[in-house]
Amino acid sequence: MSLEAVKKEIDANSHRFIERLRDAVAIPSVSADPERRSDVLHMIDWAAKHLEALGADCQQIPNGTQQLPDGTEIVLPPVLFAELGKDPKKKTLLVYGHLDVQPAEKSDGWNTDPFVLTEKDGKLYGRGSSDDKGPVLAWMNAIEALKKLNIDIPVNIKFCLEGMEENGSEGLEDILTREKDGYLKDVDFCCISDSQWLGKTKPCLTYGLRGICYYFVEIQGVSQDLHSGIFGGSVYEPMNDLLWVLSQLSAVDGKIHIPEIHQMVAPVKEGERELYESIDFDIDEYRKDLGAFDLTTMDKAELLMRRWRYPSLSVHGIEGAFSSPGAKTVIPAKVVGKFSIRIVPNMKPNEVDDAVVAHLNKLWSQRGSPNRFKAYPGHEGGKCWSADPADPNYQAGARAMKAVFGVEPDLVREGCSIPITITFQELTGKNVLLLPICASDDMAHSQNEKMNVRNYIEGTKVMAAYLMELGKL
Amino acid sequence: MSLEAVKKEIDANSHRFIERLRDAVAIPSVSADPERRSDVLHMIDWAAKHLEALGADCQQIPNGTQQLPDGTEIVLPPVLFAELGKDPKKKTLLVYGHLDVQPAEKSDGWNTDPFVLTEKDGKLYGRGSSDDKGPVLAWMNAIEALKKLNIDIPVNIKFCLEGMEENGSEGLEDILTREKDGYLKDVDFCCISDSQWLGKTKPCLTYGLRGICYYFVEIQGVSQDLHSGIFGGSVYEPMNDLLWVLSQLSAVDGKIHIPEIHQMVAPVKEGERELYESIDFDIDEYRKDLGAFDLTTMDKAELLMRRWRYPSLSVHGIEGAFSSPGAKTVIPAKVVGKFSIRIVPNMKPNEVDDAVVAHLNKLWSQRGSPNRFKAYPGHEGGKCWSADPADPNYQAGARAMKAVFGVEPDLVREGCSIPITITFQELTGKNVLLLPICASDDMAHSQNEKMNVRNYIEGTKVMAAYLMELGKL
Numbered sequence: 017m018s019l020e021a022v023k024k025e026i027d028a029n030s031h032r033f034i035e036r037l038r039d040a041v042a043i044p045s046v047s048a049d050p051e052r053r054s055d056v057l058h059m060i061d062w063a064a065k066h067l068e069a070l071g072a073d074c075q076q077i078p079n080g081t082q083q084l085p086d087g088t089e090i091v092l093p094p095v096l097f098a099e100l101g102k103d104p105k106k107k108t109l110l111v112y113g114h115l116d117v118q119p120a121e122k123s124d125g126w127n128t129d130p131f132v133l134t135e136k137d138g139k140l141y142g143r144g145s146s147d148d149k150g151p152v153l154a155w156m157n158a159i160e161a162l163k164k165l166n167i168d169i170p171v172n173i174k175f176c177l178e179g180m181e182e183n184g185s186e187g188l189e190d191i192l193t194r195e196k197d198g199y200l201k202d203v204d205f206c207c208i209s210d211s212q213w214l215g216k217t218k219p220c221l222t223y224g225l226r227g228i229c230y231y232f233v234e235i236q237g238v239s240q241d242l243h244s245g246i247f248g249g250s251v252y253e254p255m256n257d258l259l260w261v262l263s264q265l266s267a268v269d270g271k272i273h274i275p276e277i278h279q280m281v282a283p284v285k286e287g288e289r290e291l292y293e294s295i296d297f298d299i300d301e302y303r304k305d306l307g308a309f310d311l312t313t314m315d316k317a318e319l320l321m322r323r324w325r326y327p328s329l330s331v332h333g334i335e336g337a338f339s340s341p342g343a344k345t346v347i348p349a350k351v352v353g354k355f356s357i358r359i360v361p362n363m364k365p366n367e368v369d370d371a372v373v374a375h376l377n378k379l380w381s382q383r384g385s386p387n388r389f390k391a392y393p394g395h396e397g398g399k400c401w402s403a404d405p406a407d408p409n410y411q412a413g414a415r416a417m418k419a420v421f422g423v424e425p426d427l428v429r430e431g432c433s434i435p436i437t438i439t440f441q442e443l444t445g446k447n448v449l450l451l452p453i454c455a456s457d458d459m460a461h462s463q464n465e466k467m468n469v470r471n472y473i474e475g476t477k478v479m480a481a482y483l484m485e486l487g488k489l
Numbered sequence: 490m491s492l493e494a495v496k497k498e499i500d501a502n503s504h505r506f507i508e509r510l511r512d513a514v515a516i517p518s519v520s521a522d523p524e525r526r527s528d529v530l531h532m533i534d535w536a537a538k539h540l541e542a543l544g545a546d547c548q549q550i551p552n553g554t555q556q557l558p559d560g561t562e563i564v565l566p567p568v569l570f571a572e573l574g575k576d577p578k579k580k581t582l583l584v585y586g587h588l589d590v591q592p593a594e595k596s597d598g599w600n601t602d603p604f605v606l607t608e609k610d611g612k613l614y615g616r617g618s619s620d621d622k623g624p625v626l627a628w629m630n631a632i633e634a635l636k637k638l639n640i641d642i643p644v645n646i647k648f649c650l651e652g653m654e655e656n657g658s659e660g661l662e663d664i665l666t667r668e669k670d671g672y673l674k675d676v677d678f679c680c681i682s683d684s685q686w687l688g689k690t691k692p693c694l695t696y697g698l699r700g701i702c703y704y705f706v707e708i709q710g711v712s713q714d715l716h717s718g719i720f721g722g723s724v725y726e727p728m729n730d731l732l733w734v735l736s737q738l739s740a741v742d743g744k745i746h747i748p749e750i751h752q753m754v755a756p757v758k759e760g761e762r763e764l765y766e767s768i769d770f771d772i773d774e775y776r777k778d779l780g781a782f783d784l785t786t787m788d789k790a791e792l793l794m795r796r797w798r799y800p801s802l803s804v805h806g807i808e809g810a811f812s813s814p815g816a817k818t819v820i821p822a823k824v825v826g827k828f829s830i831r832i833v834p835n836m837k838p839n840e841v842d843d844a845v846v847a848h849l850n851k852l853w854s855q856r857g858s859p860n861r862f863k864a865y866p867g868h869e870g871g872k873c874w875s876a877d878p879a880d881p882n883y884q885a886g887a888r889a890m891k892a893v894f895g896v897e898p899d900l901v902r903e904g905c906s907i908p909i910t911i912t913f914q915e916l917t918g919k920n921v922l923l924l925p926i927c928a929s930d931d932m933a934h935s936q937n938e939k940m941n942v943r944n945y946i947e948g949t950k951v952m953a954a955y956l957m958e959l960g961k962l
Contacts, residue, residue, distance in 0.1 A: 048815045085814060119817065125713065183815070212719065226718060230816050239780025240598065243934040245699060245905020246685065248831050249743060249801030250792055251781050256739060256804060263736040266729060268858050270722060307712025307822075308724050310859035319723055328722030330820050331729060333811030338827065340808065341558060342521045342656070343703050343867050344592065345829055345905075346934060347803050349780075354811060356818055358721050385741050386783035394816050432718025432818075461716040461819060 019419055022480045025161045030473045033157045034140065036066075037472065038133040040115075040149045041142035047093070047116035047183040050084055056093045056179040059115045063152065063177055064096055070159050072098040072175070079180075079187040092187050093179030097199055100159065101172035107204040108172040109486060110444065112436060113152035114181030114210065117144035118461045125463040139466045146467040147460035151209035151453055152177060154472060158479035170487020174199065181210075181436070184395030189439050196443045205409045205486060206440045206448040209479070211430050215456050218296055219417045219478075221410055222450035224324065224402035224429030225437060226358040229368045230394030233261055233353040233376060237387045242347040251347065255337055257385045258353045262331050264379050265355065269312045272329045272357070276371035280363040281327065292317035295426050305457055324429035327363065331355040358431060360400050369393040398435030407447040408489050416451075416481035420474050453478055492892055495953045498634045503946045506630045507613065509539075510945065511606040513588075513622040514615035520566070520589035520656040523557055529566045529652040532588045536625070536650055537569055543632050545571040545648070552653075552660040565660050566652030570672055573632065574645035580677040581645040582959060583917065585909060586625035587654030587683065590617035591934045598936040612939045619940040620933035624682035624926055625650060627945060631952035643960020647672065654683075654909070657868030662912050669916045678882045678959065679913045679921040682952070684903045688929050691769055692890040692951075694883055695923035697797065697875035697902030698910060699831040702841045703867035706734055706826040706849060710860040715820040724820065728810055730858045731824045735804050737852050738828065742785045745802045745830070749844035753836040754800065765790035768899050778930055797902035800836065804828040831904060833873050842866040871908030880920040881962050889924075889954035893947050926951060 026033075045059035046052040064074040076094035083089050093116070120130035120143040128134040130143040140150075155175075162169055176199075180186045192200065211222050237254035266272050299316050313319050322328065336351040338344040359368055376391035403410070405427045417425040434450070441448045453475025459465045499506075518532035519525040537547040549567035556562050566589070593603035593616040601607040603616040613623075628648075635642055649672075653659045665673060684695050710727035739745050772789045786792050795801065809824040811817040832841055849864035876883070878900045890898040903923070914921045926948025932938045 048817065119813070228718065228818065230818075237781065240932065240937065241935040242779065243905060243932075244801070244803035244805070244829060245701065245831055246903070246929075246933070247779070247796070248803045248904060249795035249799060250775075250784050250786075251743075251779060252741065252783065252785060253743060253803055255806070256736075256743065257741070259732050259736040259804060260741075263729075263732040268725065268730070268733075268856060270724075270726060270729065302723075306715065306720070306724060308710065308859075309861065310725065311723050312725060313723075322722035323720070326722060328717070330717035330721045330726055330818070331732060331810075332717070332817055332819050333728070333821065334807055335812055335814060337804075337812070338806030338808075339810070339812035340592070343827065343829075344521065344805055344934075345701065345703075345803070346805050348806065354816065356717060356816075358718055383741060386781075388782065430719070431721060432716060456719075459713065459716075460719070461817075462714040464713065 019481055019484060021165055022161055022167065023477050025165055026157065026473060026476050026480065029161065033153070033473065033476065034135070034469065037140060037145065037150060037153050040153060041133040041144055042131055044131045045116045045179065046119050047180050048119055050090050053090055056116050060093055060096050060179050063115055064098065066156055067098040067175065070100065070156060070163065072100040074098045077191050079191060082186060095188055095191050096175065096177040098175040101169060103172055106170060106172050107486065107489070108174060108202050110174045110176060110200070110203040110206045110440065111155055112176045112206065112208045112440065113155070114148045114178050115152065116179045116182050117147070118182050127464055135469070138469045140469060140472065141464055141466040143465055145465055146454040146458035147465065148181070148210045150467040150472050151475065154209070154453060154476040154479050157476040158483065162480055162483065169483055171483060174203065185436055186395065188436060192439055192443055200443050203444040203446055206444060206446055207451050207482070208434060208437060208448060209451045209453055210434050211432070211450050211452040212454045212456050212458060212460070213452055214295065214297055214426060214428050218423060218426060219421050220426040220428045220452065221405065221413050221417070222428055222430050222452055223405040223410070225400060225434055226324065226360050226431050227363070227365060227398040227400035227435065228356050228358055228433040229365050229372065230356040231354070231372055232392055232394055233258060234350065234390040235387050236350040238349045241349045244345045244347045247347060252385050252387050253347050254351050254387050255348050257383060257387055258334065258351045260383060261376065261379050262353050262355065266329050270328060272327060274372060274375045276375070277327055277357070277368065280367060282361045289317050292320045295320060295428060323431040325360050327360055328358045329355060361402065363400065365399055398433040399438050401438040401441065403441065403448055409447040409449045412485035412489060413449045413451050413482055415485050416478050419481045420477045451478065451482065492954055492957060494638055495634055495640070496950050498638055499630065499946060499949050499953065502634065506626070506946065506949060507608070507942065510613060510618065510623060510626050513626060514606040514617055515604055517604045518589045518652060519592050520653050521592055523563050526563055529589050533566055533569050533652050536588055537571065539629055540571040540648065543573065543629060543636065545573040547571045550664050552664060555659060568661055568664050569648065569650040571648040571650070574642060576645055579643060579645050580959065580962070581647060581675050583647045583649060583673065583676040583679045583913065584628055585649045585679065585681045585913065586628070587621045587651050588625065589652045589655050590620070591655050600937055608942070611942045613942060613945065614937055614939045616938055618938055619927040619931035620938065621654070621683045623940040623945050624948065627682070627926060627949040627952050630949040631956065635953055635956065642956055644956060647676065658909055659868065661909060665912055665916055673916050676917040676919055679917060679919055680924055680955070681907060681910060681921060682924045682926055683907050684905070684923050684925040685927045685929050685931060685933070686925055687768065687770055687899060687901050691896060691899060692894050693899040693901045693925065694878065694886050694890070695901055695903050695925055696878040696883070698873060698907055699797065699833050699904050700836070700838060700871045700873035700908065701829050701831055701906040702838050702845065703829040704845055705865055705867055706731060707823065707863040708860050709823040711822045714822045717818045717820045720820060725858050725860050726820050727824050727860050728821050730856060730860055731807065731826045733856060734849065734852050735826050735828065739802050743801060745800060747845060747848045749848070750800055750830070750841065753840060755834045762790050765793040768793060768901060796904040798833050800833055801831045802828060834875065836873065838872055871906040872911050874911040874914065876914065876921055882920040882922045885958035885962060886922045886924050886955055888958050889951050892954045893950045924951065924955065
């Protein structure tokens with residue numbers, strides 16, 4: 017049977033596939049919020065039921081407990097293993113995805129309820145629609161279409177779906193390490209669909225990712241919040257200290273003011289810049305889409321390199337200070353600043369951690385405040401990653417993309433981290449293909465996250481085509 | 490009838506008075522939260538009913554509407570006028586208090602539900618217990634006790650109770666200005682009980698208050714929050730700009746880095762420092778109570794002056810950035826920094842506003858960021874205030890304090906603002922007595938706000954004694 021028949025079958029079922037995404041988005045599986053933990057568990061059960069309906073053998077691998085800052089322990093979501101096909105004559109594909117999502121509240125600035133999938137102008141708005149429920153469901157849709165047409169799937173598929181990706185993938189690496197000679201033993205290829213295209217219309221394959229190191233800077237001045245009228249002028253205010261420390265970390269254009277960081281970055285090789293110059297990317301459209309008044313550079317290659325192959329530092333926020341609308345006259349007693357650094361080859365998370373914490377401590381000693389200061393890394397840093405785009409796995413992906421979209425995909429890197437990518441590469445010893453199906457303006461982690469209907473449905477076709485291509489290797 | 494009988498009557502009713510406070514605290518009349526507006530209205534009705542039961546004529550003066558940032562309008566709480574006694578042969582006392590409270594959530598770090606009055610070790614914990622429901626109820630308790638003993642209250646009393654004090658007293662000044670020749674016409678003395686003692690045990694009278702000017706610094710970089718992995722390195726991050734601007738406002742010890750501000754402060758007069766040196770104040774105990782590692786000075790007179798007669802600047806927080814526990818990898822699109830300056834004689838709010846906004850704009854031009862910047866003052870600045878402590882009204886207050894506590898009260902100033910104080914002074918042309926009954930560690934505006942049972946009950950006696958003393962003038 018031809019790919020054309022599969023495409024037709026997928027188009028014919030597009031309404032049902034959108035309803036499936038609506039059901040998944042309706043489960044607010046926010047992994048960072050302990051009160052939503054039962055929703056994450058529910059989401060994993062939901063996915064297991066759907067995969068079982070497709071004939072998969074599902075196993076929920078217990079993942080122990082998580083300790084909250086107040087000392088209480090709550091269960092970590094199990095990891096979902098689902099095996100479809102166990103034919104020893106076939107090669108085996110490992111597919112990774114995640115079922116949890118970033119926090120979202122309508123009051124953050126969403127136009128619609130983030131947990132009610134809302135279709136408008138060909139876009140499906142909802143938290144997790146693109147990161148990463150849409151892509152996970154596209155696999156299910158593709159398999160369902162192939163089965164319905166009685167097309168033999170030419171590879172065995174092993175799913176590994178987790179519920180803690182947005183919160184450091186806690187526990188997953190341990191489980192996978194234990195399964196190195198078990199579930200992962202006979203894997204031949206890996207595929208992850210948890211990133212985005214560079215633009216809105218042209219597909220790409222991703223062969224590199226930045227890593228991430230996250231930091232907390234805690235400053236305590238007094239034992240509880242104070243009235244600024246009664247006490248202002250008499251105490252060393254921790255907020256004042258924190259603003260100063262955080263303001264010292266980078267220049268106005270974001271250049272990181274921690275000298276050791278730059279020494280760790282791999283030098284740009286001869287000819288490397290040309291790779292970036294050949295990529296299809298409209299910098300002015302990018303600026304306009306973001307609503308930015310200016311970018312840190314308007315040189316295309318340089319901008320792509322700043323997003324992908326140089327480190328960046330972002331301050332995310334402050335915990336403990338007044339953050340609501342309106343006016344409050346408080347001196348916060350203890351504040352926690354949060355920032356992260358995106359890391360690139362050859363930066364190693366533990367070396368970055370050491371350099372950053374030492375730099376923060378040095379800044380603090382310069383500050384000369386009597387307050388209590390503590391700087392420490394967050395969950396274990398995510399390493400950066402790159403793969404060989406000449407590998408047959410990438411070629412199968414490229415052919416699938418071309419068969420659906422009619423163009424060769426760009427070969428790109430990504431600025432964000434999918435720490436598990438490197439884990440799969442190391443544990444299976446096999447190539448990992450990043451096969452994005454989401455558009456660059458899908459706004460993962462932001463307000464009004466969406467997935468285009470086109471990307472969801474054509475992405476389903478790409479996955480079906482990729483499975484068929486793998487059979488030819 | 491002697492004051493001793495009144496004291497006895499008050500002691501005998503202390504349990505009932507505490508229950509009255511429990512009822513008032515249970516109404517979460519948070520004026521800054523539009524969703525709590527109905528609770529503020531309910532609180533005003535509650536107070537009117539209690540005052541009517543004491544024989545007062547109550548009037549709720551409509552106060553128009555408030556426009557929220559999103560453009561919707563909600564009703565402002567009416568101002569409660571309550572007149573007890575209209576004998577033209579008696580002098581008239583105006584009593585001001587407020588029935589609204591600061592925001593409070595158990596999750597802010599309260600040990601108990603902030604809206605359930607909880608008694609422990611002689612302390613009554615609850616939002617508003619001391620600021621300002623406790624003192625308002627102490628007036629009611631005192632009047633009730635005098636009436637029960639058939640003691641003629643030797644002055645007419647006019648209450649003015651509002652529900653927007655914690656949110657800029659919106660509308661109150663307009664209403665009072667209209668009533669200059671109406672409700673306020675025949676006032677002979679004013680009394681406000683909405684401040685604190687300097688320490689925990691010795692009473693004081695307050696003859697000076699700092700004012701407040703509140704500022705917002707808005708910086709927008711992009712049209713919506715971004716994923717720091719995907720976009721980090723390519724955009725000018727507004728959080729980075731804001732941290733820098735706010736960090737430039739003061740030195741580590743809080744000294745304000747806006748030169749014009751210091752030129753506005755009245756020079757210290759000869760002998761002025763000695764006034765502060767004579768005040769009963771244990772600086773080391775103050776430091777320990779705050780849990781501070783150090784204070785900006787350990788010189789008693791200098792510290793009191795920094796709290797009362799010099800300006801101070803506090804950064805309260807940032808709106809729009811990540812502020813919850815845990816980790817989130819967001820580049821906030823728009824952030825709003827909030828800070829305030831406590832002002833002292835001879836600083837005028839409009840001049841301070843001009844100097845601060847000009848300074849912020851100057852800082853911004855130095856910053857060289859392409860982002861959009863807007864700095865503006867919040868609700869109209871509150872002027873600073875001072876009164877003549879030799880006035881007979883203060884002498885009546887001092888005698889009442891001594892009759893209850895057995896010691897002469899210290900004459901002090903306060904660091905916080907009660908902007909309405911100056912309004913009453915200007916509109917009535919009469920002396921305003923600040924008669925605090927709360928202890929310095931009551932933690933108004935903070936977690937675990939409380940009122941000591943002793944202060945509440947003895948404070949009730951002070952108010953009864955003060956009313957009796959006024960009759961002798």
